[in-house]
Amino acid sequence: MSADAIILQRGASHQVARIFIYVCLILFAVVYLMPLLVVVLTSVKDLDDIRNGSILSLPQRVTFEPWRQAWSEACIGLRCAGLRDFFINSVVMIVPAVAISTAVGAINGYALTQWKFRGADLIFAILLFGVFIPFQIILIPMARTLGAIGVANTMVGLIAVHVVYGIPFTTLFFRNFFLSLPLDLVKAARVDGAGFYQTLWRIILPISVPCFVVSIIWQFTNIWNDFIFGTTFTSGENVPVTVALNNVVNTTTGVKAYNVDMASVIMTALPTLAIYVFAGRYFLRGLMAGSIKG
Incomplete structure (x- = not known):
């Protein structure tokens, strides 16, 4: 067999292998995205359209009325005011929790x-040990602690729980990232008379943006998607949106409105979906930035 024939044969085999890989990736993507497609399609159908079609059928008439109901009218227990106030609860909770734990x-x-x-x-x-502690173990001690300091069943108490549980993770991220930085930067700052916080603020933080992105995305995702802390340490009007979503789905008055339930699911997931879409590549870069040492 000539050299040209061998080259052509290898090129053909590589092409077949590449096509096989792409087919597998497309298949996996379709299987993974199928539930999301069902949720989106159901959220823009009316109830008659849901009854008369299949879960994958296109809507006969696109309507965003279920979204409006989910936001401002869906019943959560005996309260029919939608997810709006609970969505605000999650925003109020997540901003200080992410900021404090990251700082x-x-x-x-x-x-x-x-x-x-x-x-x-x-x-x-000791801090690293906190990364491996299952959060189910700390529920009762944490509840007793929050009660002892007078912040049980409050948003302040829930923020404190997320800050305490998040600090081991953020410390691990920044510790690994800072190990990759040259010590000469800090030594030079000390020679120039800079103190602890001055060196941190002027030298270290400006070059630590990738790690901040990792920490913020990680904490934002974990805190926003949390259910067990929210349902354990808050109740009533103080619960975050994930707990309210569970109550919307489990509250039935009359005909079950599956379109409203699906719209509520998408509303609850939109913030984490948006942050990964717009900042996902920076999250990967930040993870790799601290992977050389430590």
Whole structure:
């Protein structure tokens, strides 16, 4: 067999392998996205359209009335005011929880790597242990603690829970990222007379944007999607939107409005979906930025 024939044969085999890979990827994507397609289609159908068609049939008439009902009229228990107030609860909760846990994690990671002190490795090991503690174990101790300090069944208490549970993760992210930075940066700042926070603010933080993106996306996703902390430590009008979504789906008055339920699901998932669509590539870059050392 000539060299040209061998080259052509190898090229053909590579082409077949590439086509096979693409077919598999497309198949997996279709299977993965099928539930989302069902939810979206159902959310823009009226009840007659849902009864007369299949779950994958296109709507005869697109309507956003289920979305309006989900936002402002859906019944949650005896209260029929929609998800609006509970969506606001989640926003009020997530902004300080993400900001505080990320800020504390940045300071911890900086202190444990660039400003070494005696016992730093032991403290990091203790913090790292918190990453592996199942959150089911801490429910009762945390509930007793929140009651003892007077913030049980409040948004402040729920924010505190997410901050405490998130600090081990954010500390791990920043510690691994800061290990990849040259120590000469901090040493030069010390020689110039910069202190702990001055060095952190002027030298370290400006080059730590990738790690901040990772921490913010991670915390935002975990806190927004949380259900067990919200349903355990809050009740009534203080619950986040994920708990309210569960109550919408489980509340039935008359005919079951599947279109309203599906619209509620999409509304609840939109913030995390949006943050991954617009910042997903920065999340991957940030993960890789701290993967060289540590």
